[in-house]
Amino acid sequence: MSTTPNKPVAGKKPDKGFVYLPLIAGWLVPGAGHFLLGKWVRGTLLAVSIVAMFVLGLVMQGKLYTSVSEILDLLGVAGDLGSGLLYVISRGLGLGAQPIQTTVADYGTKFIVVAGLLNIIAAVDAHNLRTGRKSL
């Protein structure tokens, strides 16, 4: 199985315009960064994966981190914030506010955090596509 990492595209000039737009859009809305670059299939797969993971976390009664009083909670907030508008909307609707009482709910909390972290990876990938560090 090949596990060769990506190589930068040598000699490719970065495009004009606001290069951080796919990064910001991809962070706010999962997959949006790839949609802006015309990568519809990749964007759809990323959006479905990240949104499904976030929603599954919520329906498993996972908790959204809100407190920053402890260092571990701060890390949880940072992970959750990676989901962008999903986190903001869920907080606004009062979802994920109940305390964790079951093992599955703890798994759900991890699903939510990892969905945010995966969304950050996806947004950075869109940025790399935009700047030419990764070939389109």
Add this chain to the structure above:
Amino acid sequence: MIHPSHFTAVLLFALFASTVFGITMRDTPVKMFRYGAYCFALFIGSAIVLSWVMFLIMR
């Protein structure tokens, strides 16, 4: 509210994480699929192995 089994939770986690890893870590669709499948197999395989290790330690 849903309460999946632990193994179902592992399967779902591995599926979604592997999809994102495959797309973001490789350039071409074929390499993406291969790397995603590789990550998925490692997720599931390591979960099964660690489960047996914990089971044997517990006895």
